[in-house]
Amino acid sequence: MPEASTRPRDAALGSGLGRVLLLVYGVFALSASARALVQITTKFGEAPLAYLLSAFAGLVYLSATVGLAIGGVRGRLIALVSCSIELLGVLVVGILTTADAGDFPDDTVWSHFGSGYGYVPLVLPFIGLWWIWRHRPQPGDPVSV
């Protein structure tokens, strides 16, 4: 039986570059969630769709952070799903907001491909997916759960 305290080799928490990645993901999880919380508690009626989307984006960043941090089979799956949703989200919302601002009366992290956040939201999912790809299981690796 493997030792419970052993961290999976692909856990981002276990390497320096991974920790930097987690810091950036954590900042986005925090800022997107906090922003959604303020929007929903103070002026939800103004733009429910945009604010719910903000909250959803915050949750996606949160689960991506956790998934990348813990690694292993389960962490990889969580991170893969979260980063894919994140990429889809930023692309779909980016296209929708650029084409027709009417549906999104207020800004979210993903509006205009994340231009309000220096386009970092557009780049971040690629980095997350790159991390997952780079740490894909190799044949002969010890199985880590």
Add this chain to the structure above:
Amino acid sequence: MNGPLSVATIIAALVLAAWYLLRSALNRAPSRYDLLGAAALTALVSVLLITAVFGLFDGSRPSDTVTFIGYLITTIAFTPVAAYLARLEPTRWGSLILGVACLVIPVLVLRLQQIASVTGA
């Protein structure tokens, strides 16, 4: 909030960011002086934010006080947390953590300026 102090803070943060990114590129761990630099930046940010808090009492309230206070807390906590994490990571990546943090600080200060200038009155 829009005074020379915030400009000084932004410039100091950007200069430090360039230095930390260079250190990281040269494969250097954060030195004692690098951490002292982060502490100095924290001091500068603290002075800026104390000025901003006093500004809250002179009648010109920002329209969104909750968000303003949220940003105040985040801004003041950011460099100390980054410096703590950088101490835990005594490799080039520790320097990168400090560099990223110093790139976030100008954004936070600019956002604070935006919120403060949209007064509710």
